[in-house]
Amino acid sequence: MSYMSKLRTVLLLIVMSLCLRECTKSAFQDIDNKYYLVNEAHSIAKDLFTRGSMNYDILKNTSLYVMDTFLDLVHMMNNRMSQELRSAVIKFYRLKNFHDFTNYMISLEETVDIIEHCLIAPVETIDVLREQFHRVIGNFEDVRHFDTVNKCHNELPDEVAVAHCILHQAVLFNETMQDNLVSIVEIKTYQHARKTNASLYNVQNCLNSFVPNFFEQLLVGTYTDKCGYLKIVNASIKDLIGDEWGKSKEMLFPKKWSPLITILKQNSTSSGINAQQFLFKTLLAANLTSQDIIKTLYS
8 A cells, every 4th residue: 555545554554533423412412401391390309399398397397386376375274264163162161151051062172082083184184185296297207218219210200200290299298298198297287176175175074074063163264265265275276277287388377376275384483473464465466356355254
């Protein structure tokens, strides 16, 4: 082969090599561009998963805080009612020193035993419901698995189909997880509110079953519809079960009741407690009428 022939062959190989490199580079660029939509969908899906998990945790913590706030309020109102009931019994038996009721009234010791028996139910109910709610919400775990989204890569060859699959799976998982948790929170909140209220009203039934017309004899309105403390509980229950957990992050109940509970807790530990003053504030916050407030404070 002549020198010129060898030169032409070398030049041809160089040109072919350059062409091959350019063609290969172009092919890889096409692949990258082709999967750009998939990569973007993958990134968005991960962001959705992260935000979904954060919202999930926020809902769990909010629900626990709201239920604890409600039960704290009921606990304080129950303490007030039980104190009034015990005081009424003592006042009644003081009057016994001036009149002879021995023929048709049971002894003070027996009455105290009956009262304590009936009053223990609300206390136990509050503790049990608090523990149950924490356990239920705590065990409701986030089971989002991003591996399920990754399956879209292997199952669908088309770029648009893969991107659509990824985003659809991410949104579906987020909505499903959140909806399931919202449902259980709403159901358990409603159930626990009803059980709490029933336990308070059952004190009246319990006492009357032992001593007929017990409340009429003692002229006391605690644990009845006449009781201002029970009106507060009823008003708070209405707000509690009225909250729409799935539509708003700002719940009505904690915003409305938390400041009052904080004030009541602070003042319960201070000397010179003016119970009526704090009850008046709470009644106002419960949106009760002025007539209800006057009856509660002065009747």
